[in-house]
Amino acid sequence: MRRSIAAEVARRPNDDRFDLRGERASLATMHGKERVIAPLLRRFLGLRVETVHGLDTDRFGTFTREVPRPGSQRDAARAKIAAAFAGNPGVRVAVASEGRFGPHPIVPFAPLGVEIVLLADRDTGIEILGQFVDLDAMWTHAIVTDIAAARIFAESIGFPVQGIIVSGCKDEGPCPESGLFKDVQDHADLERAVDNVIARCGAAVVETDMRAHCNPRRMKAIKRATVNLIREFGTRCPNCDRPGFVITERIPGAPCALCGTPTRLIRAEASACAGCGHRAKNSVGPPAADPSLCDACNP
Ligand SMILES: [Zn+2]
Numbered sequence: 434m435r436r437s438i439a440a441e442v443a444r445r446p447n448d449d450r451f452d453l454r455g456e457r458a459s460l461a462t463m464h465g466k467e468r469v470i471a472p473l474l475r476r477f478l479g480l481r482v483e484t485v486h487g488l489d490t491d492r493f494g495t496f497t498r499e500v501p502r503p504g505s506q507r508d509a510a511r512a513k514i515a516a517a518f519a520g521n522p523g524v525r526v527a528v529a530s531e532g533r534f535g536p537h538p539i540v541p542f543a544p545l546g547v548e549i550v551l552l553a554d555r556d557t558g559i560e561i562l563g564q565f566v567d568l569d570a571m572w573t574h575a576i577v578t579d580i581a582a583a584r585i586f587a588e589s590i591g592f593p594v595q596g597i598i599v600s601g602c603k604d605e606g607p608c609p610e611s612g613l614f615k616d617v618q619d620h621a622d623l624e625r626a627v628d629n630v631i632a633r634c635g636a637a638v639v640e641t642d643m644r645a646h647c648n649p650r651r652m653k654a655i656k657r658a659t660v661n662l663i664r665e666f667g668t669r670c671p672n673c674d675r676p677g678f679v680i681t682e683r684i685p686g687a688p689c690a691l692c693g694t695p696t697r698l699i700r701a702e703a704s705a706c707a708g709c710g711h712r713a714k715n716s717v718g719p720p721a722a723d724p725s726l727c728d729a730c731n732p
C-alpha cells in the first residue's frame with residue numbers, strides 16, 4: 434500500500450507526536466537509579482529526567498520483606514509510575530524500574546535477576562518496557578552462627594562495595610521482626626549487627642543488599658534494561674509509526690530436516706502494534722530443524 438502524502442508529512446521528525454526531545458520525565462527512585470537511567474534517556478530520547486523529592490518507594494515493597502511486593506513486576510512498576518506523575522505534576526513522561534530476584538528455574542544454585550524499566554507517555558498513552566535478565570545477579574545469602582562465618586560471607590560478595598543486610602533468623606529463614614540492620618557500612622557495623630542478632634536468635638541471616646545504590650551488579654543490570662528500553666522505543670510500527678513495535682510471539686514448528694515433522698524449534702516471530710493493531714511475521718532460524726530436536730526421529 435502506498436502511503437499518502439499527508440501521512441508522509443505527519444512522519445516528518447519535527448512533527449512527530451511520539452518525539453520526546455526536550456520533554457521532562459519524572460523518575461521514582463530513592464536508590465540513586467537516576468545515575469544510570471538519566472544520562473541514557475537524555476542522550477538517546479532527549480528527555481530531561483527529574484527525580485521525585487520526598488518519595489518513599491519502600492511503600493511499594495522492600496527486598497527485606499517488611500513490606501510485601503504484591504502483583505506482577507509490571508504492576509509494581511506501574512504503581513511507581515503513578516507516584517512519579519503525582520510527584521512531578523506537569524511532566525509528560527514518567528519512568529520507573531523494578532527488579533525481581535530468585536533461584537534460576539532450571540540451573541541449580543544459580544540466581545536469576547529480572548530487571549525492568551518502564552516508560553509511560555501521558556500525551557500518547559504509550560508504555561514501553563525495557564528488560565534485562567541477569568543470570569549472574571548478586572543475590573545470595575547465608576545463615577551464620579558466629580562472626581567469623583559472617584566475615585567469610587562478606588568477603589565472598591565484595592563487602593563493603595556490595596552492601597549487606599543482617600536480619601534475625603527463625604526456622605532457618607529470615608525473620609526481620611526479630612532484628613533488621615540495613616545500614617551496615619563497615620566491618621565494625623557488621624560485627625555489631627551480627628552479634629546483636631545472634632544473641633537473640635542463635636543465628637543471623639546475612640544477605641546481599643538488593644537496593645540499587647548498594648548493589649553495583651544490579652545498577653549495571655538497570656543500565657542494560659534502560660538500553661533495551663531505548664531500543665524498543667526506536668522500533669516503530671511500519672503502519673502508524675508508533676514506538677514499541679516489539680516481538681509479541683515466538684512461533685515454534687520448524688520442520689525436521691529428515692522427516693518434516695514440526696519441532697519445538699522457533700520458525701517465526703510475530704510483532705503487533707498496540708496502537709493500530711498492525712501485525713507482522715518474520716521467519717527466523719534455519720528453514721529445517723536438526724533431527725536431534727525431532728520427537729519422531731529422536732523420541
Ligand atoms: Zn524427524
Ligand SMILES: [Zn+2]
Binds near residue numbers: 670673674708709710
Ligand atoms: Zn501501528
